[in-house]
Amino acid sequence: MMYLRQWALGALLVLFPVPAVTDELQDIRQQIDALQQEYEARIRALEERLNTAEQEAAAARSQAEEAERTAAAVAAAPAPAAQQEKANTFNPAVSLILQGSLNSYSQDPEDYALPGFQLGGEAGLPAEGLTLDETELVVSATVDQLFYGRFTLGLHDDEGETEVEVEEAFVDTLAMPAGTALRFGRFYSDIGYLNRVHSHAWDFRDQPLVYRAMLGEQYTDDGLQFNWVAPTDIFLRLGGEAYRGSRFPGGEASETLGNVQTLFAKLGGDVGSSHSWQAGLSQMWVDSVDRSSGHGHGHEDEEGGDAFTGDSDLTIADFVWKWSPNGNPTERNLILQGEYFYRREDGTDMFTEEGDSALLDYDGRQQGLYAQLVYQFMPRWRAGIRYDWLDADNDLAIIDVGGLDPDEVLEETAFNSDGHSPSRWSLMADWSPSEFSRLRLQYNRDKSRPVADNQWTLQYIMSLGAHGAHEF
Amino acid sequence: MKTRSGLLMGLCLLLAGQVVQAQVKVFACEPEWAALAGEIGGEQIKAYSATTGLQDVHHIEARPSLIARLRQADLLVCTGAGLESGWLPVLQRRANNPRVQTGSPGYMEMASYVNLLDRPALVDRAAGDVHAGGNPHIQLDPRNFIVIAKALAQRFTEIDPQHTKDYESGLASFLERWQAALARWDAQAQPLQGMPIVVHHSSWPYLSRWLGLQRVATLEPKPGVPPSSAHLSKLLGQLQNNPAAVIIRSPYQSARPAEWLSERAEIPAMELPSTVGGNDAANDLFGLFDDIVQQLLSVAP
Numbered sequence: 001m002m003y004l005r006q007w008a009l010g011a012l013l014v015l016f017p018v019p020a021v022t023d024e025l026q027d028i029r030q031q032i033d034a035l036q037q038e039y040e041a042r043i044r045a046l047e048e049r050l051n052t053a054e055q056e057a058a059a060a061r062s063q064a065e066e067a068e069r070t071a072a073a074v075a076a077a078p079a080p081a082a083q084q085e086k087a088n089t090f091n092p093a094v095s096l097i098l099q100g101s102l103n104s105y106s107q108d109p110e111d112y113a114l115p116g117f118q119l120g121g122e123a124g125l126p127a128e129g130l131t132l133d134e135t136e137l138v139v140s141a142t143v144d145q146l147f148y149g150r151f152t153l154g155l156h157d158d159e160g161e162t163e164v165e166v167e168e169a170f171v172d173t174l175a176m177p178a179g180t181a182l183r184f185g186r187f188y189s190d191i192g193y194l195n196r197v198h199s200h201a202w203d204f205r206d207q208p209l210v211y212r213a214m215l216g217e218q219y220t221d222d223g224l225q226f227n228w229v230a231p232t233d234i235f236l237r238l239g240g241e242a243y244r245g246s247r248f249p250g251g252e253a254s255e256t257l258g259n260v261q262t263l264f265a266k267l268g269g270d271v272g273s274s275h276s277w278q279a280g281l282s283q284m285w286v287d288s289v290d291r292s293s294g295h296g297h298g299h300e301d302e303e304g305g306d307a308f309t310g311d312s313d314l315t316i317a318d319f320v321w322k323w324s325p326n327g328n329p330t331e332r333n334l335i336l337q338g339e340y341f342y343r344r345e346d347g348t349d350m351f352t353e354e355g356d357s358a359l360l361d362y363d364g365r366q367q368g369l370y371a372q373l374v375y376q377f378m379p380r381w382r383a384g385i386r387y388d389w390l391d392a393d394n395d396l397a398i399i400d401v402g403g404l405d406p407d408e409v410l411e412e413t414a415f416n417s418d419g420h421s422p423s424r425w426s427l428m429a430d431w432s433p434s435e436f437s438r439l440r441l442q443y444n445r446d447k448s449r450p451v452a453d454n455q456w457t458l459q460y461i462m463s464l465g466a467h468g469a470h471e472f
Numbered sequence: 473m474k475t476r477s478g479l480l481m482g483l484c485l486l487l488a489g490q491v492v493q494a495q496v497k498v499f500a501c502e503p504e505w506a507a508l509a510g511e512i513g514g515e516q517i518k519a520y521s522a523t524t525g526l527q528d529v530h531h532i533e534a535r536p537s538l539i540a541r542l543r544q545a546d547l548l549v550c551t552g553a554g555l556e557s558g559w560l561p562v563l564q565r566r567a568n569n570p571r572v573q574t575g576s577p578g579y580m581e582m583a584s585y586v587n588l589l590d591r592p593a594l595v596d597r598a599a600g601d602v603h604a605g606g607n608p609h610i611q612l613d614p615r616n617f618i619v620i621a622k623a624l625a626q627r628f629t630e631i632d633p634q635h636t637k638d639y640e641s642g643l644a645s646f647l648e649r650w651q652a653a654l655a656r657w658d659a660q661a662q663p664l665q666g667m668p669i670v671v672h673h674s675s676w677p678y679l680s681r682w683l684g685l686q687r688v689a690t691l692e693p694k695p696g697v698p699p700s701s702a703h704l705s706k707l708l709g710q711l712q713n714n715p716a717a718v719i720i721r722s723p724y725q726s727a728r729p730a731e732w733l734s735e736r737a738e739i740p741a742m743e744l745p746s747t748v749g750g751n752d753a754a755n756d757l758f759g760l761f762d763d764i765v766q767q768l769l770s771v772a773p
Contacts, residue, residue, distance in 0.1 A: 105658070142573075142574070145575065148565060172565060174565075174573050175570035175573070176568065176570070177570070179543055179568045181568040181569060206659055228568070229540070229543045229568045230542050230543075230568060233537070233541065233544075234537075235536030235537055235539055235540035237536075237539075266536070267536075268535070268536025268537065268540075269536060269537050269540075270535060270537040276533065276536065277536075280537050322533065322535075326526045326527060326724065327523070327524065327527045328526075328531065328724050330526055330528060331726060379726075380698075381696050403667070434597070434696075434697070435558075436597060469534060469557065469561045469562040470534070470558075470562070471562050472535055472565070
């Protein structure tokens with residue numbers, strides 16, 4: 001542009017050599033020279049600035065490298081992960097448990113029964129063939145500085161229909177003083193050892209018979225729990241619960257709270273760094289009104305069955321011992337565990353068949369236990385053995401036969417054990433490619449009924465998403 | 473009279489008990505933080521380590537004894553970055569102790585004071601035991617302890633302001649000795665620059681960065697997935713072409729994969745303490761790095 005202008009001026013001067021304009025032209029030329037100098041100066045200045053900037057950048061870079069070399073990770077700033085705040089930052093932890101199994105029985109699973117015991121809650125056998133077992137959706141998070149909440153939804157098929165059940169929906173306090181805490185909502189009771197353990201964390205495919213017979217597999221209900229942890233080096237936890245009592249082994253609750261009450265104590269500790277143990281003692285008082293057999297997966301005559309009204313008191317002693325070399329369970333570990341149940345029931349049984357009802361006086365002394373050993377003999381592989389035993393000593397007397405045949409009533413009520421003590425041997429082996437998946441093969445020689453049932457199960461358990469830490 | 477003096481004695485004993493109780497109780501998830509707390513807090517604190525140097529901190533049972541200890545703690549000091557996510561949340565919920573809940577003054581995650589290495593671009597369980605926040609084994613770069621020590625001393629003074637002077641002098645004394653040790657280790661470790669190493673698990677990136685070691689292979693095909701024979705055979709082929717100086721594993725990892733490879737590739741296998749208590753020499757933080765440097769020097773080219 002500048003050159004163009006000079007050329008144009010030069011041409012003008014050549015074409016019009018008029019002396020009168022020479023002075024003027026010189027003025028113009030001087031102005032142009034001044035302009036040119038000014039531009040050049042500006043460009044030089046810019047170039048200099050660029051240079052210094054580059055030098056500064058290089059210096060900063062080497063300084064940064066220096067800093068990295070000497071101080072390395074020692075930057076006091078929090079990790080960048082903590083700085084990003086997305087809309088989902090505060091989303092709760094979500095996990096989904098997929099479970100299914102392939103089952104085979106030598107006896108009809110629809111006729112499953114535990115003579116002497118009323119099957120309630122979820123008690124029963126999974127369907128034969130390939131079935132989807134319970135699918136669990138768990139959502140949990142700290143609510144704020146005071147509360148923690150968890151929600152567990154269980155989905156399972158029952159005779160072709162999908163049943164949705166809120167298994168847990170509870171809130172824990174986090175900031176109560178002096179080692180105390182409250183839990184409220186719906187939750188698995190802390191009685192016994194296995195009652196609060198979710199099915200995906202069981203060491204066998206099924207619950208011990210004592211749980212199936214006396215707690216309908218697992219007792220969960222709407223209630224309130226208070227517990228206290230002692231400020232001692234040995235672990236001591238004491239607690240009590242009050243429930244609405246509208247779920248097995250509760251009946252049809254008439255009160256709003258307190259039909260089921262519990263007290264429990266847990267004691268635990270370590271022996272060296274390789275052994276740890278926990279022992280517990282629990283008591284449960286149930287005030288039952290019309291406790292009927294549940295919607296279990298076994299055969300249930302909708303119109304008939306037993307309805308118990310009265311007191312049912314259960315005592316549980318539990319013990320678990322875990323071993324792992326130096327406290328590293330990943331390679332090898334061993335779990336020895338057992339529980340003993342004793343139950344007293346006193347009240348009446350309304351036995352119904354085809355619209356007619358008989359009333360019986362029922363007084364039961366029942367007990368049972370299981371003992372199991374699970375050994376992880378190499379990474380990912382475990383094997384286990386379990387023994388179950390139950391015994392019912394029930395006194396039954398007809399108060400009002402109500403048009404039924406008295407002999408038939410005494411024969412057909414679930415409380416008639418017929419002198420049979422249910423027992424079961426179980427063997428299992430499972431393989432866990434990671435913490436999040438498990439495949440299991442289990443064999444039961446099940447003498448729940450007088451005739452032995454050979455049960456085979458191939459089971460899968462997959463957990464997707466956040467995986468909550470497991471309790472001891 | 474006798475009974476009264478007895479009572480007085482009892483009272484004195486009780487008071488003495490109270491004085492002992494006034495110590496700040498520290499529950500450290502790992503031995504290195506218990507050791508650091510001891511260096512800074514001295515007599516004013518009582519540190520308990522939930523794990524030992526022989527344990528894999530990724531996989532710890534939420535044992536009753538740990539709940540009982542956390543119940544009494546004034547300060548919980550852990551690595552964080554997901555290292556303890558398999559057990560610590562249960563302890564926090566079950567201990568009924570509001571002082572150590574996440575976000576309370578009595579809760580400290582050391583990983584938040586340093587920049588983490590190996591932050592994965594892709595977070596997927598198919599990639600093994602990945603830590604979304606980055607590699608949590610920060611205790612293996614001694615330089616990280618400088619900023620962490622300062623943060624810990626600061627936290628002690630917040631929790632127990634009466635003994636601010638003690639914590640300040642504890643920190644100053646530790647930093648002075650630590651800087652001197654750092655200079656010594658740096659000088660000793662010169663021959664280790666660029667030394668190629670094979671590791672069992674990716675626990676050592678911070679050590680590698682500090683000493684300039686070069687990790688050329690990992691025995692675990694994916695983090696947390698046990699070494700498979702197929703993977704080891706592949707590594708053997710690789711190492712026969714490009715040998716490494718040493719195969720490193722932590723005390724809690726199975727010796728077999730490292731020994732298998734060591735025999736065939738003719739590379740020494742070494743058990744390095746990954747924290748305090750990892751072996752007899754690593755009896756404190758200084759001993760830990762002394763031993764690591766000495767052991768590595770024994771195989772330096």
